[in-house]
Amino acid sequence: MKSVNKVAIIGTGVIGASWAAFYLSKGFQVSAFDPAADAELNLTTRVQSYLLDLFELEEHKQGDSESYITGLLNNLRFYQNIADAVKDADFIQENGPERIDLKKQLYVQLTQNCPEDTIIASSSSGLKISDIQQDCVYPERIVLGHPFNPPHLLPLVEIIGGEKTHTKYIQDAFEFYQSLGKKPILIQKEVKGHVANRLQSAIWREAFYLVSEGVCSAEDIDTAITNGPGLRWAIFGPYLNMQLANQQGFKAAMHHLGEPMSEWWADMKPYTLTEEKIEMLDDATQHFVNSLGGKNLQLLRNQALLKTLKMRAELDLP
């Protein structure tokens, strides 16, 4: 892969700004473009806040956070048109709206204006690269580079190419993210929702079903996760946890748990969202939120996330 000096961030909403902060923290020049009004101001504000997270995460021994942030902001440049933002970019991270018509149009523009060997990674959570790349010049360097929100903190990046993507670029993108300390995974088949969102939505479905059926409250669901299995999921995933569920390992655990688990699966029903159900689930959630007495949940989650990431680094968890 060619050496990367400048990364272009296309689409600078919450995800794009978080990516921008991440790339800045890794020492890159970052060029940015977004057609929205106030995009530049919003980007700067968000990037400052995200860089503060990264300053805390990395526990910089020297200097203060202000000079750290000011220094890195010098490497960020916002452009008024897309062509200027990508014309000498070595890697592009795209975070546009999740509409295939807009996305296809955007990629035509991108590929017409950037160098032909520049990898374009899409943060799309739902669209297929095969669809996105259809009308592009050099479609073989277009890949999925789907982060988990917020990308400046969560290490996961899901990678897959489309039908026209060249294997070399998929491998290059994988190694690039890995070299920056990200935890990329290589998806072998295009499936809806990729991997992490499918796993996550499996929990949401059952969480919504149980509350809809009156089995327990929204607060009970959250307590069950954060004081039960959720405590393990920041440590190990489903496979290692099953391996540890029995002293003889995965297979023995499955022989023990497989039968009851199959019964639970059979009892887990399809779930269809309606506006009425969303209202009811929202009431349940706001009831829970109100019981927490005005805690700043966003701040609390960020603090906890930083501590969890530090713990994972200290213990060198996989």
Place this chain on the structure above:
Amino acid sequence: MKSVNKVAIIGTGVIGASWAAFYLSKGFQVSAFDPAADAELNLTTRVQSYLLDLFELEEHKQGDSESYITGLLNNLRFYQNIADAVKDADFIQENGPERIDLKKQLYVQLTQNCPEDTIIASSSSGLKISDIQQDCVYPERIVLGHPFNPPHLLPLVEIIGGEKTHTKYIQDAFEFYQSLGKKPILIQKEVKGHVANRLQSAIWREAFYLVSEGVCSAEDIDTAITNGPGLRWAIFGPYLNMQLANQQGFKAAMHHLGEPMSEWWADMKPYTLTEEKIEMLDDATQHFVNSLGGKNLQLLRNQALLKTLKMRAELDLP
């Protein structure tokens, strides 16, 4: 509820021993019974190791771990028959095998030998209290008190009564666990797998499906969880995470995510375990385990669990 001085632990395998350590750490006299050969020796060994975890978790400022453990072990007594173990117990935590015929028989014995107002809480992960309590004397004090493994560390306890259980005892059990620092939830309807196991098995199903379909590897699934959504689940559960997924809160997040999520749900297939699939998933898991180069995963998980629990306490997370 009557004041509790002595807790009886019936069934002293991994779960029972972990409960024993927990109750000892809370200052109770603990009587124990298990018909297995070597049960007493295994119990003592396990309790010592679990008490060490609790010593570390609570960061006792005075004394060393050895005198802490020796002191508490004086309050543990193993009995050779069940009647002696429960005859003056104020609370019983039962952890017998998950077979309804054995369980019913056990509860007949328990209820014939313990005081009539002693609550009996079952650690059963799959059986219904309505079935367990059928042939008992004073069945109204029998409740589910289902912990998450290991009970000495994980705060969750799932509580529900059976048809013959009196509401008063359900409430008493809830308050008892709560007074000990546990995080009990009150389940309103008997469903298979209670709440936490259903949520957990929803992830396992999709995790098994994706690997079976060749979408990604076992290692990729675990990476996707521990470096993605799993990082949030030790902090907040599905409802608060959805609340934070949009600056306008839960409802706005659902309006944004509901449609793609419904598509992913529609794409998530039923999954039937076979011996062949278990073999394949086991191979995938062992391949991942071997890549970790002999790390002591059990120890690593315990260390990480202790750190996570301390973080949750420090930040006073719900």
